[in-house]
Amino acid sequence: MNYQFLNAVMLTATIATTFSACKKDDPPTPVEQELITTLRLDVSGENGFSKSFSYKIENGFGGGLGGIIQIDTLRLAPELTYQVSARVLNEKENPVEDITTEVIAERDEHLFLYHSAPATGAGSITFSNGSTDGQSRPFNQTIIFSTGTSGTGTLTVHLIHAPSDKSGSTPGETGGETDVEAVFPVVIQ
Amino acid sequence: MQSLRLTLLETHDFSAVHPAVVYVEELKRAFETDEKGQVSIDSLCDGRYTIHVHGAGYNDKEETVNVLGETSVRIKVDYEEHHLNEVVVKEEHGRTLLQSKEQLDKQHLRAAAGKSLADMLQELTGVTMLSNGATLGKPVIHGMHSNRIVMLNNGVRQEDQQWGGEHAPNIDPFLANSVSVVKGAASVRYGTDAIGGVILVEPPQLSARPGWAGELNLAGFSNNRMGVGSFVAEHTFRNIPALAFRVHGTYKKGGTYRIPGYWVANTGTEERNYSATVAYRKLHYGGELFYSHFSTELGIYRGAHTGNQSDLKNAIDSPYPLVASDFSYEINRPRQEVKHDLIKAKLYADNRWGLWNLIYGYQRNFRQEYDVLRVENGKAQLNLTLQTHTLNVNLAHKSVGSIQGDVGVDAIFQDNRFRDGDRLFIPTYQSAGGALYLIERYARNKWVAEGGLRYDYRFYGVYNPEGNNQQNVYYEYHYNNFSGTLGFRYQPSFRWQWMITAGTAWRAPQANELFAAGLHHGAARIELGNKSLQPEQSYSINAEVKYSHDDKLSADLTVYSQAINNYIFLEPGPELLTIRGYFKTFQYKQSDAWLNGTDLSLHYQWFSHLHSTLKASAVLARDRARNDWLVLMPSDRIALSTRYSADLGKRWKQSFVELNGRYVFQQTRIPKNFDEIDYPRPPAAYFLLDASVGTSVFWGRQPFHLSLSVTNLLNEKYRDYLDAFRYFIDQPGRNIIFRVRVPFDFKNNN
Numbered sequence: 012m013n014y015q016f017l018n019a020v021m022l023t024a025t026i027a028t029t030f031s032a033c034k035k036d037d038p039p040t041p042v043e044q045e046l047i048t049t050l051r052l053d054v055s056g057e058n059g060f061s062k063s064f065s066y067k068i069e070n071g072f073g074g075g076l077g078g079i080i081q082i083d084t085l086r087l088a089p090e091l092t093y094q095v096s097a098r099v100l101n102e103k104e105n106p107v108e109d110i111t112t113e114v115i116a117e118r119d120e121h122l123f124l125y126h127s128a129p130a131t132g133a134g135s136i137t138f139s140n141g142s143t144d145g146q147s148r149p150f151n152q153t154i155i156f157s158t159g160t161s162g163t164g165t166l167t168v169h170l171i172h173a174p175s176d177k178s179g180s181t182p183g184e185t186g187g188e189t190d191v192e193a194v195f196p197v198v199i200q
Numbered sequence: 201m202q203s204l205r206l207t208l209l210e211t212h213d214f215s216a217v218h219p220a221v222v223y224v225e226e227l228k229r230a231f232e233t234d235e236k237g238q239v240s241i242d243s244l245c246d247g248r249y250t251i252h253v254h255g256a257g258y259n260d261k262e263e264t265v266n267v268l269g270e271t272s273v274r275i276k277v278d279y280e281e282h283h284l285n286e287v288v289v290k291e292e293h294g295r296t297l298l299q300s301k302e303q304l305d306k307q308h309l310r311a312a313a314g315k316s317l318a319d320m321l322q323e324l325t326g327v328t329m330l331s332n333g334a335t336l337g338k339p340v341i342h343g344m345h346s347n348r349i350v351m352l353n354n355g356v357r358q359e360d361q362q363w364g365g366e367h368a369p370n371i372d373p374f375l376a377n378s379v380s381v382v383k384g385a386a387s388v389r390y391g392t393d394a395i396g397g398v399i400l401v402e403p404p405q406l407s408a409r410p411g412w413a414g415e416l417n418l419a420g421f422s423n424n425r426m427g428v429g430s431f432v433a434e435h436t437f438r439n440i441p442a443l444a445f446r447v448h449g450t451y452k453k454g455g456t457y458r459i460p461g462y463w464v465a466n467t468g469t470e471e472r473n474y475s476a477t478v479a480y481r482k483l484h485y486g487g488e489l490f491y492s493h494f495s496t497e498l499g500i501y502r503g504a505h506t507g508n509q510s511d512l513k514n515a516i517d518s519p520y521p522l523v524a525s526d527f528s529y530e531i532n533r534p535r536q537e538v539k540h541d542l543i544k545a546k547l548y549a550d551n552r553w554g555l556w557n558l559i560y561g562y563q564r565n566f567r568q569e570y571d572v573l574r575v576e577n578g579k580a581q582l583n584l585t586l587q588t589h590t591l592n593v594n595l596a597h598k599s600v601g602s603i604q605g606d607v608g609v610d611a612i613f614q615d616n617r618f619r620d621g622d623r624l625f626i627p628t629y630q631s632a633g634g635a636l637y638l639i640e641r642y643a644r645n646k647w648v649a650e651g652g653l654r655y656d657y658r659f660y661g662v663y664n665p666e667g668n669n670q671q672n673v674y675y676e677y678h679y680n681n682f683s684g685t686l687g688f689r690y691q692p693s694f695r696w697q698w699m700i701t702a703g704t705a706w707r708a709p710q711a712n713e714l715f716a717a718g719l720h721h722g723a724a725r726i727e728l729g730n731k732s733l734q735p736e737q738s739y740s741i742n743a744e745v746k747y748s749h750d751d752k753l754s755a756d757l758t759v760y761s762q763a764i765n766n767y768i769f770l771e772p773g774p775e776l777l778t779i780r781g782y783f784k785t786f787q788y789k790q791s792d793a794w795l796n797g798t799d800l801s802l803h804y805q806w807f808s809h810l811h812s813t814l815k816a817s818a819v820l821a822r823d824r825a826r827n828d829w830l831v832l833m834p835s836d837r838i839a840l841s842t843r844y845s846a847d848l849g850k851r852w853k854q855s856f857v858e859l860n861g862r863y864v865f866q867q868t869r870i871p872k873n874f875d876e877i878d879y880p881r882p883p884a885a886y887f888l889l890d891a892s893v894g895t896s897v898f899w900g901r902q903p904f905h906l907s908l909s910v911t912n913l914l915n916e917k918y919r920d921y922l923d924a925f926r927y928f929i930d931q932p933g934r935n936i937i938f939r940v941r942v943p944f945d946f947k948n949n950n
Contacts, residue, residue: 038547038663039617041624043572047779063610067777078668080777103668113575117399121574130389172507172574175522182507183514188572189507192781 022092047110049100050168050193052085054156066168066193067102084168086195087136093156097123099170099191117150118132118144122177122185124169125150127197134162136198148177164197202244204271208237208253211474212274219405220277220419221256226326230409231413233303235378242842242853250356253277270808272751275648298701300744300758300799303380304327306404309943311892311907314419314428314452317373318554321399325815326383326758326799328834332722333925334424334457334932335469335498336368340922342797343819343833344396347710350386351399354490356544356561357391358750359403359588359614360597363626364713365924366722370494370540370565372473374417374430378406383799384742387683387705388637391610395764400463403490406479410438411947423935424467425527426454431619436947442482449474455529459930460917465525466499466532479925485549490551499531503928505572505721508781512724516927534721537568537580553598556871561590571623571721583619584626588612593927596598605640613781617713627715628672633658639685648689655682658708664715679708679735705740709733713788722924730788737765749806752843758799767793767823769790769830772877786877792824810844826870831878834922835867835885848895853903855895862888867921883926886918894939905941910934 013082049067054060064085069078075087087093101108123142136158142152168191175186182189208217211663216237221235223230224241226249231239233255246268253261259278265271304322312320330345331337338345346365350359353371360370380399388588390398402763407413420426425905434446450721452471456463475492504524506512515522541561547558564587568580594608614631657680663672687701717731740762771787797819805811816838821830845856867882874881888929894907915934919926 038628039620039622040670040672041618041665042670043620044571044623049780066779068777068779070776109572117574173572175524182510186514187507187511188505189511189780190574191509191779193779194511 048102048176051098053096122171126167134164135159169192202243206239223252225250261926275874300383326817331923341397348396350394360565378489385705388654406444409947413945415943419939422458424454428452446477460933465502468531469498471496488546490544500534524768539566557594561594563588627664629662650687652685698742705738708865728787754803762795765922766790794822815839825906829869836865860890882921883919887914909937
């Protein structure tokens, strides 16, 4: 038999044994990337009013269908103004991971949007003095809520990543990607 | 000046005699036959020539030919074994099986140089493309793709995480000398999963003539300002004629591509591929070692990454791309980086039993996906490694009477894993499988009958992360089944060929179908696996008739019918509330499918320089259990091409002008619940026009093949139903492509 031929056989055998070496290590564990579970509104007002309202959903990602869902009702007094700070959290981590700091650091690429239904009158909230980003464009991580007369409604808060137009007031107008869509029931009384 | 075209066919089965050397005594020159068994010899004078034919596995033949003007001669060559009862030493992985088969030969592959493999294959009837924009495409055969087709790259079953709709085949078409598509189920020879068909990518044979040869290919694309260069060189040693090697390298870089009116943000591509082959070949034994590396980096259109259902709807309803862009070569998130390495070792030898072939392949597919992040961390969010070992031992046994055949074993071992801390996409699993097969062929007069049987066993061990803490839960699956095939071919004359094939095939559910649990940003939907899926089982019948009247007219008509029981598909489920809003959920379910279709191609020569080709295909895909249409099936299409070619003189040869038109119908065969599953409805019909001109310039005996092509000549705005980006953007606009091919051959008569 020929020398080259033998060589080829040897090489094949070597490769086969090298690569078939069995691995016994533990299978890896996945991590949901940049997970947000919760949008929390820290609301403070006159007479020392200070409350937090959470919109928390663990559903949907990382394969879980039956995650925790907790949606607080926003209960505020009529015709008052409140200082609001929106926080985004990952409550699956222990201790809880506060993602707000990251979002603030990347505020040129992020935008909070607030939408009240109804827009005015009973059960409504109007918005003013939203905070701005590094280029003086809207960012709205902190904002002022002014409540309407007594009634019920809903408040929708969006966190938009990489909006193409920060002057828009709905995700359709701003473009970009929705990182959070939180819909709070509102009771003003 | 005169020319001679020789066509070498085997006497008994009319197969092309390839590879073989044709030596012309008067010229003292040797030529090699191509895949069609053809040799074209230019620059002859009228007169008598003595032709010697020599090919491994064939009897030597000597024939005298009279050349007068443009001459075509057919030479019949016998298999060696019919006289000497020796074995045919034919290195051909695509040695089927009576089955409907179409091929892109080297000429066609190089004419499309720089395109993706899937894009090239669209030229074949019955083959379409599943895509994610212009840069990422997968071949679809008779409506089947991904898990339902098998690709054989240089004789090794390609395992490159082909289950993903956004995972294009990791194969460099520049390495191929021919790409064949076996249409319809072909499990017996190529293994389970080949329910829809098989794609065979074949590199060229290393030449037996000593010396250097090779080729340089260059192409420039205007649309995305892409440049492609590929080089291949081979050498056969003069002192050791059995020893030969080949090296090849390809580099490709493209930027943002353009649709009519807009640039498409973040769609740059870059590809680096190289390979080396060493072969030692004697008449009765030999071996080959092959290594190839494929690496690609490609950007995914930024606007196809959406946050939730309403973002998707906004993007769909927008009359323009939501993410604006200028031209750039930069590739940002979201992007993919994929590396595929293949080592192949092959040994062959013949003895009194027949010809033995052993092919071992090791593949490592490493896929990294870089998602859009809030905070850049320089890391990929998905790092999937799939390692595959395959082994095939095949004996092409000696004829027993008129029966000739193959018997063999296949083995596969796979290990798939992600990195700790990746996002969940597909679980860690190991898989092992083994198979035994037997294919026998009986030829008598004008008839060939073929039957095959195969038994497969497949095992999966899966570590699936579950629950709140993503604990790994272990699952085991064992599958086994038989597949079979039976075919007949009747060839009453050179002109007519009738063929009918029936076969069964099956495939085990893949890890993504069993365990998927993830969000698809491009479709804003959550896909859920189903751990209780059963294997798919296919029963098919395929009939083909071919007619050819010399060079004047040829026709090929195929009709097929295929029932697939336990057909796995995604069924819409309830909407799911997440922190990003509501999402549609889809779960893998099973039903019974029934596919019927037809492929037609017609070739007509108006006069010796002008040819036309008409191709048409249609597939009707039904869900039998629900009595409804199946979703995401290619629509009907028809293509017409006309080519004028002529030699313009001594220096300008094989000059041509070609015009191609393609009409793709709107897909109207959609399920009743389509609006629940998908939005919007399948895009409108479209017509595309491509044109090209080319010539071969000779500088002495050195040819330079030049061509200029324009695709989407009319800069048509259109979308395709099988393009995942149909929600967001149009298909690419006009593209002007310049190609140069410079073959070199220092082997002649040395």
